[in-house]
Amino acid sequence: MILTNISNELKTEEAKRNWFDYWTHFSESPKSYCSEINCCNSNSHGAIVKKETHFKSDTFVIPLCEKHSNNYTFQIEVSDAVEMIPIDFCL
Incomplete structure (x- = not known):
């Protein structure tokens, strides 16, 4: 699936680590790899993305x-x- 970056302003190292902590806190997945379809590297950053459908x-x-995370x-x-x-x- 294709996802769109929501903001380049939210891409500081601190923000990426904080969003990763957010994802880890709420995640039920034991997955520890990058979400990019062909990547086998460990995840360490969070990214804010939009998923667009026909309606919303x-x-x-x-x-x-x-x-x-750095090249996205x-x-x-x-x-x-x-x-x-x-x-x-909410945390």
Whole structure:
């Protein structure tokens, strides 16, 4: 599935680690790999993405490895099995 980057302003190292902690806190998945479809690197960063359908657009956090997190500027293809955590959960 193709996901769209929501903001380049939220891509500081601290923000990526904080969003990864958010994803880890709410995740039920034991998956420890990057969400990018062809990547086998360990995840260490969180990314805020939009999933668009014909009727609406929803915002989620997904885990990425450092390489994909740093190079992700517009769209990324992720596995359909990736656990996407809605952005509106409260810690």
